[in-house]
Amino acid sequence: MQPSKARTRRVTLRDVARAAGVSxxxxxxxxxxxxxxxxxxxxxxxxxxxxxDYRPNQVARGLRQQKTATLGVVVADLANPxxxxxAEGIERTxxxxxxxxxxxxxxxNQHREEQxxxxxxxxxxxxxxxTPTQQSEATVRYLMQRHVPFVLVARYxxxxxxxxxxxxxxxGARLGVEHLITQGHREILxxxxxPYNSSAKLRLRGYQxxxxxxxxxxxxxxxxxxxxRSSGGYAAIQQALASGVRFTAVACFSDYVxxxxxxxxxxxxxxxxxxxxxxxxxxxxxxxxxxPALTTVHIAKTRLGQVAAHMLLGMIGSSSTDQPQVGLTxxxxxxxxxxxx
Amino acid sequence: MQPSKARTRRVTLRDVARAAGVSxxxxxxxxxxxxxxxxxxxxxxxxxxxxxDYRPNQVARGLRQQKTATLGVVVADLANPxxxxxAEGIERTxxxxxxxxxxxxxxxNQHREEQxxxxxxxxxxxxxxxTPTQQSEATVRYLMQRHVPFVLVARYxxxxxxxxxxxxxxxGARLGVEHLITQGHREILxxxxxPYNSSAKLRLRGYQxxxxxxxxxxxxxxxxxxxxRSSGGYAAIQQALASGVRFTAVACFSDYVxxxxxxxxxxxxxxxxxxxxxxxxxxxxxxxxxxPALTTVHIAKTRLGQVAAHMLLGMIGSSSTDQPQVGLTxxxxxxxxxxxx
DNA sequence: TTGTATGCGTTATCAC
DNA sequence: GTGATAACGCATACAA
Numbered sequence: 001m002q003p004s005k006a007r008t009r010r011v012t013l014r015d016v017a018r019a020a021g022v023s024x025x026x027x028x029x030x031x032x033x034x035x036x037x038x039x040x041x042x043x044x045x046x047x048x049x050x051x052x053d054y055r056p057n058q059v060a061r062g063l064r065q066q067k068t069a070t071l072g073v074v075v076a077d078l079a080n081p082x083x084x085x086x087a088e089g090i091e092r093t094x095x096x097x098x099x100x101x102x103x104x105x106x107x108x109n110q111h112r113e114e115q116x117x118x119x120x121x122x123x124x125x126x127x128x129x130x131t132p133t134q135q136s137e138a139t140v141r142y143l144m145q146r147h148v149p150f151v152l153v154a155r156y157x158x159x160x161x162x163x164x165x166x167x168x169x170x171x172g173a174r175l176g177v178e179h180l181i182t183q184g185h186r187e188i189l190x191x192x193x194x195p196y197n198s199s200a201k202l203r204l205r206g207y208q209x210x211x212x213x214x215x216x217x218x219x220x221x222x223x224x225x226x227x228x229r230s231s232g233g234y235a236a237i238q239q240a241l242a243s244g245v246r247f248t249a250v251a252c253f254s255d256y257v258x259x260x261x262x263x264x265x266x267x268x269x270x271x272x273x274x275x276x277x278x279x280x281x282x283x284x285x286x287x288x289x290x291x292p293a294l295t296t297v298h299i300a301k302t303r304l305g306q307v308a309a310h311m312l313l314g315m316i317g318s319s320s321t322d323q324p325q326v327g328l329t330x331x332x333x334x335x336x337x338x339x340x341x
Numbered sequence: 342m343q344p345s346k347a348r349t350r351r352v353t354l355r356d357v358a359r360a361a362g363v364s365x366x367x368x369x370x371x372x373x374x375x376x377x378x379x380x381x382x383x384x385x386x387x388x389x390x391x392x393x394d395y396r397p398n399q400v401a402r403g404l405r406q407q408k409t410a411t412l413g414v415v416v417a418d419l420a421n422p423x424x425x426x427x428a429e430g431i432e433r434t435x436x437x438x439x440x441x442x443x444x445x446x447x448x449x450n451q452h453r454e455e456q457x458x459x460x461x462x463x464x465x466x467x468x469x470x471x472t473p474t475q476q477s478e479a480t481v482r483y484l485m486q487r488h489v490p491f492v493l494v495a496r497y498x499x500x501x502x503x504x505x506x507x508x509x510x511x512x513g514a515r516l517g518v519e520h521l522i523t524q525g526h527r528e529i530l531x532x533x534x535x536p537y538n539s540s541a542k543l544r545l546r547g548y549q550x551x552x553x554x555x556x557x558x559x560x561x562x563x564x565x566x567x568x569x570r571s572s573g574g575y576a577a578i579q580q581a582l583a584s585g586v587r588f589t590a591v592a593c594f595s596d597y598v599x600x601x602x603x604x605x606x607x608x609x610x611x612x613x614x615x616x617x618x619x620x621x622x623x624x625x626x627x628x629x630x631x632x633p634a635l636t637t638v639h640i641a642k643t644r645l646g647q648v649a650a651h652m653l654l655g656m657i658g659s660s661s662t663d664q665p666q667v668g669l670t671x672x673x674x675x676x677x678x679x680x681x682x
Numbered sequence: 683t684t685g686t687a688t689g690c691g692t693t694a695t696c697a698c
Numbered sequence: 699g700t701g702a703t704a705a706c707g708c709a710t711a712c713a714a
Binding site: 012014025028029056057058060061063 | 692694
């Protein structure tokens with residue numbers, strides 16, 4: 001008996017083949033369910049493989065097949081439940097379809113995003129899903145130039161004809177503001193996100209749409225750009241209060257911004273919704289739990305990820321030449337009225 | 342001029358070598374900063390590589406080097422901000438150290454967890470980080486038997502001597518309950534997590550520790566196991582109220598459970614903290630934002646992930662034989678008193 | 683200093 | 699139905 005190695009070598013296809021008394025080729029065909037292998041040998045090989053607890057080396061397979069069954073995912077902010085849920089949706093459909101995901105977090109930083117994408121390309125992912133920071137179009141152009149299949153999630157570039165799955169931001173914002181107007185509000189503060197963000201741009205339009213439909217003139221002084229964080233909402237309300245602008249309602253870029261806004265409003269002894277109505281956007285699960293429960297625009301976050309992943313897998317599957325005709329998929333938002341408005 | 346292919350082949354090291362007029366070997370050495378290559382050729386090769394926009398194929402490299410620079414991560418619930426933040430910490434240090442992460446979500450399902458781990462092993466990850474569901478020890482045993490470096494995060498198995506990075510759950514719970522007692526509470530409801538969860542077990546002990554230190558007898562009727570979700574907290578409070586048990590404070594397994602509990606208490610017209618004090622656990626960022634701001638036990642979530650990742654990288658780096666002597670790292674929790682108590 | 687040859691583990695192309 | 703053999707892209711032991 002040989003002295004056992006401290007670290008036993010992994011069992012390879014060669015080991016299985018040898019133990020089963022067949023060629024390595026036959027072993028491969030047997031295990032992969034390929035035709036032209038007798039049931040007898042197939043069964044024998046499978047038995048041996050199971051007994052040896054053989055696991056195919058996906059790295060070798062990936063190299064050989066020029067296909068890794070891996071999707072690259074770069075999200076803008078993993079700590080934000082919105083993106084975490086999107087990622088969850090992506091992961092779920094990927095797993096269901098036999099794909100793994102390599103996840104990167106850009107932290108809303110353009111440089112990190114570009115770096116992440118380069119890494120993913122080096123790792124030969126079959127496709128990439130990305131919620132772009134949108135501080136530049138560099139990432140998208142790089143991917144197109146490299147002919148790497150990709151789809152944008154939650155955000156997209158208006159000028160570029162690239163595959164994307166988004167929420168109907170304009171309609172969602174319009175819905176929310178319309179609701180506020182229906183409640184009798186005419187002076188509606190809008191705490192928006194960063195101006196380069198496509199959702200922010202579109203939600204601003206939705207805000208304007210709703211005003212226009214009600215014959216309320218648009219006043220730029222009522223919109224404040226924030227960094228889309230709760231601290232941004234908090235600061236924006238303080239700023240608004242200090243500046244003396246009058247408002248009876250505030251529509252926010254996200255639930256997070258809402259939470260910050262609500263906190264600032266309360267510190268100013270304003271009651272919600274009696275003194276000021278507040279609506280958010282996203283409908284993260286905490287929105288329904290906090291007090292007052294937040295009126296907000298629901299986005300099917302998990303679904304967003306699932307649909308995007310399916311779209312990407314479709315692009316990968318159809319081995320035809322570059323097909324940019326996949327286009328934009330828009331998911332409908334949904335207003336959910338709770339207690340804050 | 343040739344008709345251009347719809348999809349141009351990727352540029353390989355061979356292409357670079359050819360264009361630079363050197364052997365593929367020299368090209369490799371030049372680009373990888375290996376010694377024994379003249380500065381002249383190195384510069385030339387690098388220039389050619391840059392001009393061709395050469396990207397090394399990490400799959401091929403991984404196969405050759407028996408090392409993928411990839412970490413497998415399986416979290417229990419990606420949609421839960423706690424795990425999302427842990428994952429964020431892992432991703433950040435991995436990226437910093439030149440590693441990518443393959444992320445899987447077990448959704449607290451033992452079967453999915455085992456499946457995920459098998460996939461990760463097949464993909465030749467260099468190590469695995471996992472927040473185990475703990476419904477069985479199968480995963481850990483599998484990893485040990487396979488000699489795959491791994492470390493447990495946030496949860497661990499008391500009987501097993503495996504590397505893990507956790508929060509000091511017992512001390513954290515003790516701290517929180519002690520605080521409640523200091524405020525004069527003696528009838529403290531404890532909404533705990535599932536009984537197989539190591540954090541739940543330890544926090545129960547912490548709860549008991551605090552009671553004992555104050556000379557308050559432990560009453561099993563005051564502890565209710567929940568599924569650790571907000572709906573679980575909500576239901577638990579309703580149950581407690583219906584059963585008629587008296588309590589003036591409630592300590593919760595997590596902030597999520599707290600939120601559900603608070604909602605149920607408010608529906609019963611109980612004021613917080615005047616009628617009932619509430620404390621949570623985790624200190625997710627929303628805890629500071631909601632009204633009333635939640636008193637809770639802070640866990641350095643991102644740090645948890647970072648420390649665990651570093652530990653794993655250390656295990657991978659030290660190419661010594663299996664070293665199970667790495668052991669347990671315990672991070673100190675911190676009580677943060679806000680408005681709900 | 684540089685080139686040649688081999689192999690990582692697998693699948694695919696061909697004979698047999 | 700089965701088995702050699704090549705190739706995927708790269709890194710390395712060794713020869714030159």
